[in-house]
Amino acid sequence: MYIRKLYTLVFLRNDTHILLGLKKRGFGVNKWNGFGGKVEADETILDAALRELKEECCVTVDRDNLKNIGHLEFTFTGEPTLMDVRVFSATVFEGTPTETDEMSPKWFPYTEIPFEDMWPDDVIWFPYMLKDKLFFGKFHYKGYDTILNYNVEELESM
Numbered sequence: 175m176y177i178r179k180l181y182t183l184v185f186l187r188n189d190t191h192i193l194l195g196l197k198k199r200g201f202g203v204n205k206w207n208g209f210g211g212k213v214e215a216d217e218t219i220l221d222a223a224l225r226e227l228k229e230e231c232c233v234t235v236d237r238d239n240l241k242n243i244g245h246l247e248f249t250f251t252g253e254p255t256l257m258d259v260r261v262f263s264a265t266v267f268e269g270t271p272t273e274t275d276e277m278s279p280k281w282f283p284y285t286e287i288p289f290e291d292m293w294p295d296d297v298i299w300f301p302y303m304l305k306d307k308l309f310f311g312k313f314h315y316k317g318y319d320t321i322l323n324y325n326v327e328e329l330e331s332m
């Protein structure tokens with residue numbers, strides 16, 4: 175029986191590049207990641223995704239242009255929390271990605287994604303995102319560096 179906590183994760187993409195942010199503090203510090211964070215009790219998942227994106231890199235997306243593309247669940251040996259991460263992507267957005275206290279944004283060519291400086295699970299599910307497939311992945315970690323087991327499947331719909 176896990177305590178489920180909701181999180182968002184947003185990726186901005188164009189034909190050749192994906193926007194990642196280098197986390198400057200807190201959970202996942204010094205890892206390149208999408209933009210996101212916790213979903214607060216008083217907001218929808220979509221609103222949280224839009225809020226975190228704006229807070230972390232000053233970019234705004236019209237909610238109609240934010241697509242829910244994946245669902246990830248993370249559990250950790252000996253911990254009661256299940257991180258329920260809703261993944262979104264957008265290709266149309268307003269504003270220029272700007273460094274904040276939280277994140278240092280950078281566009282990466284799809285052939286140069288820095289997986290060695292990202293969460294270990296990313297290299298497993300990114301291919302689904304990059305092929306525009308909907309996905310559901312479950313990862314069980316020991317600590318924050320070792321994946322004990324996982325499963326990722328393509329979904330026909332979210």
Ligand SMILES: CSc1nc2ncnc(N)c2[nH]1
Binds near residue numbers: 294
């Ligand atoms: C704690 S395990 C984890 N993997 C992740 N991959 C991408 N973005 C995250 N926020 C992630 N957390």
